[in-house]
Each structure stands twice: as C-alpha cells, then as structure tokens.
Amino acid sequence: MTDVNLERLLARKLIGDSRKMQQLRTIIKFAGRCNSSIMITGPSGSGKEVVAEAIHAISDRGTAPHIAVNCGALAEQLIESELFGHEKGSFTGAVNQHVGLFEQANNGTIFLDEIGDMPVNMQVKLLRVLETRVVNRVGGNRNIGVDVRVIAATHKHLGECIKSKSFREDLYYRLCVVPIEVPALNERVEDIPALIAHFLKHQDGANPLPIFSAEALVALQRYSWPGNVRELRNVVERASVFFSGQQILVGDVATLLQSDFAQAISDIDATASTSKELSPTDRTVPFPAAQSAPNFAHQEDTVRDLNVHLQFEERRIIMKALDTSHGVVARAARSINIKRTTLIDKMRKHNIDWRVEDRVDYQIAV
Known part of the structure; x- marks a missing residue:
C-alpha cells in the first residue's frame, strides 16, 4: 500500500485531525507494519474496534479474514468451542463439527474485544495458543496450526485486574507487545x-x-x-x-x-x-x-x-x-x-x- 493510499484509508476510518488523532494514526502505521500482538485500551465507545479494523486493513494481512469477537458476550461454557472449535459429538448438542474463530481467521487477524472479561481458565488456553500457534478443537486430539495476528482490547484497567487475580500477568505481557490507547472524545x-x-x-x-x-x-x-x-x-x-x-x-x-x-x-x-x-x-x-x-x-x-x-x-x-x-x-x-x-x-x-x-x-x- 502506498503512503498516499495509507493516509486516505486512515482518514476514512479514523475521523478527526486533532493532535490526539494524529498521534493515534502514527502509532497505527507502526502497528500495521509489524506482526506482533496488540493491546488496545480506552473507554467504552471510544472506537477501539475501528482502530483494530484500521490496523488490519493497512497490514500485510489486509486481504485475509478479520474476525471480531466480544469475549464478554460469550457464555463461559461455550467460549472455548467458539474460539477453538469442536468435533462432532464432543459434548451434548455438538451434532456437527465446528471450525473455531481462530481457524476461520487463519492468515488474518482476530480481534478479541473486552479481553478483560475472559474467564481465567480460558486465559490459560489462549496463552498456549499464542505461544504455540496451535489449536486443539474440543473433543479432538489433532494439533491444528494457525497463523493469526491477535489484537485485544479492553476498557478495564488490566493492572488492577492482575492484582485481583482476574487477569493473568503472563497473558497480559504476551498480548501487550504494542500498546495503543484510544483517547476519550x-x-x-x-x-x-x-x-x-x-x-x-x-x-x-x-x-x-x-x-x-x-x-x-x-x-x-x-x-x-x-x-x-x-x-x-x-x-x-x-x-x-x-x-x-x-x-x-x-x-x-x-x-x-x-x-x-x-x-x-x-x-x-x-x-x-x-x-x-x-x-x-x-x-x-x-x-x-x-x-x-x-x-x-x-x-x-x-x-x-x-x-x-x-x-x-x-x-x-x-x-x-x-x-x-x-x-x-x-x-x-x-x-x-x-x-x-x-x-x-x-x-x-x-x-x-x-x-x-x-x-x-x-x-x-x-
């Protein structure tokens, strides 16, 4: 993507030319050039998902899938199946094989919104996937390799969540390679x-x-x-x-x-x-x-x-x-x-x- 096209794309997605938005666009340009995990913070309604979409769009993965999931909206008993998939008959109601969101996002980006609401037991499994680049479907015994760029977001203060043991410190550091803060309006x-x-x-x-x-x-x-x-x-x-x-x-x-x-x-x-x-x-x-x-x-x-x-x-x-x-x-x-x-x-x-x-x-x- 040429610099001119990049600027036009960011101008369309991120409205405003204040100093805060200029700084945000500069950080996004750097984030788009790398393949590292990103942690986007900012108050609710500030546009964190739009920032994630912009990063994906200007990256080398821009033509591949971009899948967004709200971690706080998924039932705790279903979140593993949604993210990593399940095999037929792996649990009651699993009448068909299900390809998880990580597999669906292969070669692209997965956006984990409200990561601070993810149950601690799932945080352990997510950390393993981030470190190994491999998923195991629920009820399966086959390692499935995935090439996915992870962008996470939260409105919570994760430092406080770490202190209260509701968020794993090791997962935080694994996700927060490139921190981005979205300003309040x-x-x-x-x-x-x-x-x-x-x-x-x-x-x-x-x-x-x-x-x-x-x-x-x-x-x-x-x-x-x-x-x-x-x-x-x-x-x-x-x-x-x-x-x-x-x-x-x-x-x-x-x-x-x-x-x-x-x-x-x-x-x-x-x-x-x-x-x-x-x-x-x-x-x-x-x-x-x-x-x-x-x-x-x-x-x-x-x-x-x-x-x-x-x-x-x-x-x-x-x-x-x-x-x-x-x-x-x-x-x-x-x-x-x-x-x-x-x-x-x-x-x-x-x-x-x-x-x-x-x-x-x-x-x-x-």
Missing part, C-alpha cells in the same frame, strides 16, 4: 464537527438532514461525553429524527443530550423563556457549576469561540467551492483565490475527502 472535542459530518453522511437519506448551528456545536464540544463517539453517533441519529431538515440551535441541545446535563439545560432554558423570549443568537447553553457556559459575550470565551467560528467558516467555504467546481480541486482553489497545494492542505486539515464529494459535508451551519 472529551480529549479531542475539536474533532466533533468532522465526526458529526461523517455520521450525517451515513444516515439512511429517508429524511432531510438537520443542520447544526455553530453555537450548538460549541455546546456539544463543552459536553463531557461519557459515552464517547458511540454516544455522539446516537445524538446525531436522534437529531436526524427530531430535527429533520431543521437548524439545531444551542437551546435544542437539551433535547439531544439525555443526561443530568441535559436536564440542567432544560430547567434553566425553561426559566429563561418565562422571563423573556430569546433570539437564537442570545441563547446559550447552561452548564453545571464546574463548567463555564459558552456565553459569547464573555471576554474569556471570545478567543476560543472566534477560532471555532473561523474553522467552521473556512470548512464551509471550501466545501462550497468544491461543490461549485464539481470536485475539481484546481478550479475550486482558483475560485477562492488560493494555491491548489494550500487548498489540499486545508482539505486534509478539515478531513475533506475530495474524491467523494458530498453536500452533506457542509450540513454544519455558521
């Missing part, structure tokens, strides 16, 4: 506009898309996002249902965020509406005491909010120029009086893929 809030545009692009298209105002985006950037990217995707889908074809203002954020934070917004917004009718530009999002509201009239917020608006405006202008020029970059650059190379740099900064232009990308209003 609240550590890369500048990526939220690009993520929203990405999720909007992949809506089913049955209804007109909502348009997020700049103030609403700032409010979303101030939210803590306990559910991370998964929660943001849910919010975008909810917005597509309740605000189809409408502009989402800062006061509408309460409807989208179902949490104590949202309740605080609702309470204060309701109080404000009883005293006077606010224009859309006057409406700001109330926050818990530990956070400051994004009040654009306050001097301490001016620089941050101005930068946010400038970034949104720059992205909108670029997308409009590309749309008008039907995706011809040189023509788009001339229309806004900048060099073609400068436009390409800005497109990369804003995570704009000029090969697949889509009007959805500028459904973020300013």
Whole structure:
C-alpha cells in the first residue's frame, strides 16, 4: 500500500485531525507494519474496534479474514468451542463439527474485544495458543496450526485486574507487545464537527438532514461525553429524527443530550423563556457549576469561540467551492483565490475527502 493510499484509508476510518488523532494514526502505521500482538485500551465507545479494523486493513494481512469477537458476550461454557472449535459429538448438542474463530481467521487477524472479561481458565488456553500457534478443537486430539495476528482490547484497567487475580500477568505481557490507547472524545472535542459530518453522511437519506448551528456545536464540544463517539453517533441519529431538515440551535441541545446535563439545560432554558423570549443568537447553553457556559459575550470565551467560528467558516467555504467546481480541486482553489497545494492542505486539515464529494459535508451551519 502506498503512503498516499495509507493516509486516505486512515482518514476514512479514523475521523478527526486533532493532535490526539494524529498521534493515534502514527502509532497505527507502526502497528500495521509489524506482526506482533496488540493491546488496545480506552473507554467504552471510544472506537477501539475501528482502530483494530484500521490496523488490519493497512497490514500485510489486509486481504485475509478479520474476525471480531466480544469475549464478554460469550457464555463461559461455550467460549472455548467458539474460539477453538469442536468435533462432532464432543459434548451434548455438538451434532456437527465446528471450525473455531481462530481457524476461520487463519492468515488474518482476530480481534478479541473486552479481553478483560475472559474467564481465567480460558486465559490459560489462549496463552498456549499464542505461544504455540496451535489449536486443539474440543473433543479432538489433532494439533491444528494457525497463523493469526491477535489484537485485544479492553476498557478495564488490566493492572488492577492482575492484582485481583482476574487477569493473568503472563497473558497480559504476551498480548501487550504494542500498546495503543484510544483517547476519550472529551480529549479531542475539536474533532466533533468532522465526526458529526461523517455520521450525517451515513444516515439512511429517508429524511432531510438537520443542520447544526455553530453555537450548538460549541455546546456539544463543552459536553463531557461519557459515552464517547458511540454516544455522539446516537445524538446525531436522534437529531436526524427530531430535527429533520431543521437548524439545531444551542437551546435544542437539551433535547439531544439525555443526561443530568441535559436536564440542567432544560430547567434553566425553561426559566429563561418565562422571563423573556430569546433570539437564537442570545441563547446559550447552561452548564453545571464546574463548567463555564459558552456565553459569547464573555471576554474569556471570545478567543476560543472566534477560532471555532473561523474553522467552521473556512470548512464551509471550501466545501462550497468544491461543490461549485464539481470536485475539481484546481478550479475550486482558483475560485477562492488560493494555491491548489494550500487548498489540499486545508482539505486534509478539515478531513475533506475530495474524491467523494458530498453536500452533506457542509450540513454544519455558521
């Protein structure tokens, strides 16, 4: 895979150009070049499986199977059979031979999600497979060689699990050859506009898309996002249902965020509406005491909010120029009086893929 194609693939799979995401993409490039086991950590919903898919895609195994399994979702009595397979008649209900996931992933990658939930007795068997590259089906007596790259992931603190004897230290070191930490969404809030545009692009298209105002985006950037990217995707889908074809203002954020934070917004917004009718530009999002509201009239917020608006405006202008020029970059650059190379740099900064232009990308209003 050429460097250009690699960059484009990572840009499609890992949305955002924050410093955290740039660092993550750099680590993934190194991980893709090796064949070592990988341990991905990070909070639930942060995108660990997407990272695993990206590593597989850019590796030499990219055309071979990539099989994902949630270790916490498998019944303890069935996990060995699922991973390593079983022979016909090996236990009650085993009416046919079953090829396990490790065999199915031969020459490819197996992604063991929530590895911290794997029973200790299974951890011993997994360690043996990692060390010998051989599996034995349940009820069988034949060694079956497998060539599988293992990527594991967990939201747990495995150091604490090792102390509590719920996770084997030897397995940890065998898996954690290349450690990768996926940042929480609240550590890369500048990526939220690009993520929203990405999720909007992949809506089913049955209804007109909502348009997020700049103030609403700032409010979303101030939210803590306990559910991370998964929660943001849910919010975008909810917005597509309740605000189809409408502009989402800062006061509408309460409807989208179902949490104590949202309740605080609702309470204060309701109080404000009883005293006077606010224009859309006057409406700001109330926050818990530990956070400051994004009040654009306050001097301490001016620089941050101005930068946010400038970034949104720059992205909108670029997308409009590309749309008008039907995706011809040189023509788009001339229309806004900048060099073609400068436009390409800005497109990369804003995570704009000029090969697949889509009007959805500028459904973020300013």
